[in-house]
Amino acid sequence: MLMRELRKAFLTGLFLCLPLAITLYVVKFLVDLAATPSKGIVLSVFSRYFNMGEDLAKNFWVQQSVILISALMVVVGFTVVGWLSRYFLGRFLIDMLEGIIGRVPMIKSVYTSIKQIVATFGAKNKANFKQVVL
Numbered sequence: 151m152l153m154r155e156l157r158k159a160f161l162t163g164l165f166l167c168l169p170l171a172i173t174l175y176v177v178k179f180l181v182d183l184a185a186t187p188s189k190g191i192v193l194s195v196f197s198r199y200f201n202m203g204e205d206l207a208k209n210f211w212v213q214q215s216v217i218l219i220s221a222l223m224v225v226v227g228f229t230v231v232g233w234l235s236r237y238f239l240g241r242f243l244i245d246m247l248e249g250i251i252g253r254v255p256m257i258k259s260v261y262t263s264i265k266q267i268v269a270t271f272g273a274k275n276k277a278n279f280k281q282v283v284l
Contacts, residue, residue, distance in 0.1 A: 185220035192220045 193216050234240030251261050 184224040188220040
């Protein structure tokens, strides 16, 4: 009887905590993914302007600050690209880049597939997800 109650309590706690744990894991993964491209730049700026040694660069709070600043830089970069794409010059540059990508055989198919997937889940296609179907 006691084992059954303990098992029930454990499973209830697990099902209550699992969504939060998975959410935190996904958020950490996305922040790390966003921070990766600019992490080296931020770390070199930190070490140059703040005279950080190797021991300070290994500090937990310094590393977390570098990750946060790097992720923010990537978010700002995406925002600038999105903002520029609304104007003629930005649209021209994006069309030119897509034209170049369209000429590379292997990359063209990957890029086109990913672009279609993103367009499917984009804001313009909200009508596709209005109801659940069997």
